[in-house]
Each structure stands twice: as structure tokens, then as C-alpha cells.
Amino acid sequence: MSDSRRGASERSSADGPNGRRRRRERRASRGAPLRLARILLVGVVVFAVAVVGLAAGAVYALSRNLPKLGHLESSASAQTTEIYDAQGRLLAELHGAENRLVVPSSAIPTVMKNATVASEDKRFYSDHGVDFQGLARALLADIAAGRAVQGGSTITEQYIKNAYVGNERDITRKLREAILAWELEDRWSKDRILTAYLNTVYYGQGAYGVEAAAETYFHEHAYRLTLAQAALLVAVAKLPTDYDPVYAAGAARRVRNGVLSRMLAQGYISPAQAAAAEAQPIKVFAKPLSTASGPAAYFVDYVTQELVKRYGYAQVFAGGLRVYTSLDSTWQNDALGVVRSTVSPLDFGFKPSAALVAIDPATGYIRSMVGGLDFARQQFNLASQARRQPGSAMKPFVLAAAIEKGMDPFTTYYSSQSPVVVPMGAYAAPWVVHGDGPGGPETVAQATVISDNAVFARLSVDVGPANTVRVAHAMGITSPLAAVPSITLGTSSVTPLEMADAYATLADGGIHHSPQAVVKVVASNGRVLWRPATVGTRAIPAGVASTVTQVLEQVASRGTGATTAAAFPYPRAGKTGTTENSWDVWYVGYTPQLATSVWMGDMNANLPMNGAFGGIYCAPMWAQFTAAALAGAAHPDFAVVGWPFGIWAGAYATAPPLPSPSSSPSASAKPTPTPTATRTTAPPTTSPTASPTSPPTPTTPPTPTPTTSTTTKP
Secondary structure, three states, X not given: OOHXXXXXXXXXXXXXXXXXXXXXXXXHHHHHHXXXXXXXXXXXXXXXXXXXXXXHHHHHHHHOOXXXXXXXXXXXXXXXXXXXOOXXXXXXXXXXXXXXXXXXXXXXXXXXXXXHHHHHOOOOOOOOOOOHHHHHHHHXXXXXXXXXXXXXXXXXXXXXXXXXXXXXXXXXXXXXXXXXHXXXXXXXXXXXXXXXXXXXXXXXXXXXXXXXXXXXXXXXXXXXXXXXXHHHHHHHHHOXXXXXXXXXXXXXXXXXXXXXXXXXHOOOOOHHHHHHHHOOOOOOOOOOOOOOOOOOHHHHHHHHHHHHHHHOHHHHHHEOOEEEEOOOHHHHHHHHHHHHHHHOOOOOOOOOEEEEEEEOOOOOEEEEEEOOOOOOOOOOOOOOOOXXXXXXXXXXHHHHXXXXXXXXXXXXXXXXXXOEEEOOOOOOOOEEEOOOOOOOEEEHXXXXXXXXXXXXXXXXXXXXXXXXXXXXXXXXOOOXXXXXXXXXXXXXXXXXXXXXXXXXHHHOOOEEOOOEOEEEEEOOOOOEEXXXXXXXXXXXXXXXXXXXXXXXXXXXXXXXXXXXXXXXXXXXXXXXEEOHHHOEEEEEEEOOOOEEEEEEEOOOOOOOOOOXXXXXXXXXXXXXXXXXXXXXXXXXXXXXXOOOOOOOOOOOEEOOXXXXXXXXXXXXXXXXXXXXXXXXXXXXXXXXXXXXOOOOOOXXXXXXXXXXXXXXXX
């Protein structure tokens, strides 16, 4: 066959059905890899989209229910309330189950920040809040175990966990931490994050935050932490129970030294600093600061009750308040020492109790409060809660009421004949009172100096018991007072705090200031919540207060309060009080700068203290405390203000004694200038009498109408 015919035959065969099939097979074999590649590419894209979608969905699902980061700092975590004295020294902390104190960055020392970073997150300053290697490693371990078994969190994530996410141990929590940590790093500086973290860490013993930890273990503020102390706190935070420095000092020291080694390796401290800190022993307090101990325990309890009344329990014990008080801690220590040294050696068949309250007359600020000697054993505050009969310490209120009505105590005479029998009407027996006077006419001033009950029984009737009650309440007594003649002998019960407050009104020229223990209350965010006013109100005219003070100066210098002279020979005024059978003994005195009430007796019952008088025990306590409190201060005289006396028309008043040619000047005469029968000095303008605050509920009702013989002593 020729070549032409053979070629045609081949073309004919190739163009036939078999040839076309073979060509299709060859083309199909060449296109299969391409189609497979296209299919794989589409699959990869679809898978990637699905993964991204799932991841985005997971992120959205994890983050959609998270609170806003802006709410982090206003977290509802409980914060500890702190109470400070007048000098800014910490008195006590109030908290519930959590002792949490939040402080700014400036209050946390650099050494504490460095120790924390070196031990907890050495890449803190270079990462973005998420350690991806650590996170991946932790997630793989968790997935393998089927539960959360490994940490790996950064400081930022730990803060998120402490303040926000919670402590549930699962994989979801880690992802939630990472999402919020990344977002937080975009918004906050590293120092702000570290400060927030250090304010939320749990350091054991109920202490949350570095400030609470420093005060719990070292009784110091955080800014005073040493290198060794900072490293110890970082160590304790790892496992607060296992490394508790109180009960596991050896383990705590070992871990602390490990923190120091990491700080050295990362260049935060020198070898010499590390060696010196490692050599330090573990020195911590076994107990945190407590309201149940310390010289100001009763005062702190008094402040706490006032705060709870105003803010409620939750705010006081979990609101992180900063409470600045009026207490002078130095004076408080002096007061406690004086009371303890006087009372401890005494034995009247029982150990007597005592109370002391000191008030600044110009403001009403309570400067000292001794409500007992052991708050842990006895929580009842004898200074503010114990209502006891004040005896003759009530006589100045009768005196003030009489002077206000025009009586001149230096020229008005009453008979001191004893006993005096005062009719009490058809339905009560006569009131029989025995006195200690000379028996003849006696000025009211002299009767006050020697505390003559016979004269004051007659004067009380002439003044009118209701007037005495009105004046006493205006001056600061808040307890119920029975408007009966025996009020002059202190038969209605009052507290030492009330008595100090009322006598402070005399010291401030008749201006009454309500007792204040709180200077200001500051919220955890620095906003001042409360600053109690110290503006007083006119209780009695200045001339009346001045005249009463002139009389009480004589009591303190040559009368029943003369025992004050040995320790405090400076201008002073006051009055003793001793009840029947010496159940209660008092001295309430004042200077222009300070008014102080002192009481002693049996806190549980009315038991006699044979031989005890206010001038023997309480007046010396007053003088010793006042001398210590005002040591180095000026001792000014009391201001003298005139008062226009009138003609006293008291039914029981009597004529002065007839002068004797050989008699010496009466001891009852007022120091020069000698008062005239009436004075023309205009009284100061007075404002309406202030309404007293509602009295606390009395522990026992007062005995309103004594009808038997009364032998109340000076």
C-alpha cells in the first residue's frame, strides 16, 4: 500500500469512534490532577472559612456576656474600712470575711512590684497580656486531661480572673481571660494593670491586696515594705495556706528566698541585696489589727456603731471607707494608764470599774474615751452606755438654772440647818435631806464649794425641778431626767459622756457642741461622704456660764475637788459627785481647752465602796490625765463675762448673817471685784435654746420620786 493510502487509512481510523474515545481519555487523564487541585483548593477555603467562622463565633460567644472593662475598677469586691486617729494613725480595720484595701500605685513600693513581676510574669512588660506559648501549652494539657490542670496566665490574665472572670477551672475561663486581657492591654498602662492586680491578690489570713497583707502580717502600710517583706508576700500569695508565715515559717522562708533568686537573676536586685534579704528571719504578727484590742477599742466600737447607724452594716464592713476620727492616741494611752494605775490596786470586796471621757469644748470632738480596761472580756462601754447616778455632780445644773433666773450665788444665802424636810404633797412622804453645812446662813457659792446637800435641796425647790431639767438637757444631758427636787442630788442616771459634754458647755461659755467622734468619712474613690458640723448652739447665756465657772473654780481650788491641785495647779473648774453608800463616785472638770468626766464604781450592781469619794479617787485621775494631755500647752484663765443679777425671791432663801466686829471676811465671799447686789452688764445676745438630741434608750428606768432620807456625799 502506498504511503498516501496508508496515511489516509490512519486518519480515517483516528477520526472514527475509537479514536475519539482515546482522545477523550487522554484529555481526561491530563485534566484530572487540575480538577483535583481545584476541588482541594475550594475545600481548604471552605474549611478555613469555617474555622475562622467557628473561631469568631467562639470568641463572640465567649465575650458577648462579659461585663464592660470600664466596670472593672468599680467591681463589687468587698473592701476593708479603716479607722484613723486625729494624727492619721491607723486605729483599726473593719471587714467581714474579706479584708481588702485598695491603694494607688504611689502607695505600693517599687520593690513589691519588681518582686511580683520577677516571680509571676517575667515578660510582663513586653507581652500584650497574653502569653501565647504558655496559653497553648496550658490548653493542650487541659484538653488532654479533659479539665483545667495547668496555669500559664500572665499578670494581666490573673487580674482579670481575680476581679472579673472568677475562679472556675475550665478551658472556657482561660479563653475568656485571654480575650479580656488583650482588650485591657489596649486601654490601660502596665503600671495601672500591675497596681490593680496587687490590690486584688489574696495573701492569706483573710487579706486581699498588698495593703491589707502588709497591715495583717507586719502592722505597717504597704509603702514601708522592705525587700525581704515584699518577697515574703509574693511567696505567700502562691499558696497562702501552705506558705502561711505564721504557721509554716520554714516553707515560707524557702519560697521567699526563691523569689529573691529570681529577682537577682532578672537584674532587679544585686547579689548583696539578695544575700542580706535571704538572711532575714521570718518576722510577722500572729494576729492582724483588731477592733477587740488596743487602747482605743471602746472608742473604735463607739465609732463603728455610729457608722452603722448612718451607712448600714454592709457599707461599713465592706465599703472601703476611710474614717478619720477626733481621738488623740497619745492622750488615749495616758488616760488608759491613769485609770489602770488607780483602779487596779483597789479592792472593796470587788474590783471597781472606771470610765473617762475627754471632750474639746470648742468643737465637741471626743479626744479620749476609756470605756473599760479589757474590751475582749467586756464589750459594754462604760463611757457611753453605762447610766449611773451622778450624785452632787448634778448641782451645777441647778446652779445655772438659778443664776439664769437672777440669783447671785455670792450674795444669796440659804440656811444650812440639817436635816431639811421638804413637803412633797398629799400623796408622797416628805423629802428629808441631811447636809454638811455649818448650820447657819450660807451663800450658795459656799454651799457648792463644800457640796452642802441641805442648801441645794432648798435651792432645787426654789428653782423648780423642771427648769433644772431644761437647762441640763440644753447643756448636753440626753438621758431622761425626772423633774423632782432630788434631781439636785443626782438621782436620775446619766453617762460619763453626757456629763463631759454638758460641762464642756460651761468651758465654752455656754455654747453646746454635740459630741463628735468622726471628723470625716471618705469613700474608697476619695470622695468625702460626711464631715460632721462642729458649729455649736447657745445653751445658756455666757454670763451664766461664766458665773457657774467662777463658783466651780473655788470647788477645784479649795473645795471637794481640791485634790486636783497637786497634779494640775492651773486654772480649772469642776465638781465632785458621790452617791449614797458610795455606789458611784465622780469628778467632772474642765479647763478652757478640755472637759473631762471620770466615773468609778461597780459596773454590775450598786455595791458600796466604803471610804470612796469623788475627791479621793476621781479628782486625782482627772488631774493626772489633764496634766499629761495639756503638758507643754498654755494654761489660760477662764474668760469672765458679766451677768445682770436680779432680786432673788426664793421661798427658802434667808437673810445673810449679822456682821460681827471681830469676824474675818467670809470664806464664801467672791474674789475681787466684790459683786454688787445687781449687775448692769448687759447679757450676751442668746439664740433660742437648742433642742437636745433624742436620748439613747436607758438601760434602767430612773427612779423619779425619792421620798426617803438622802445622804448623798460630795
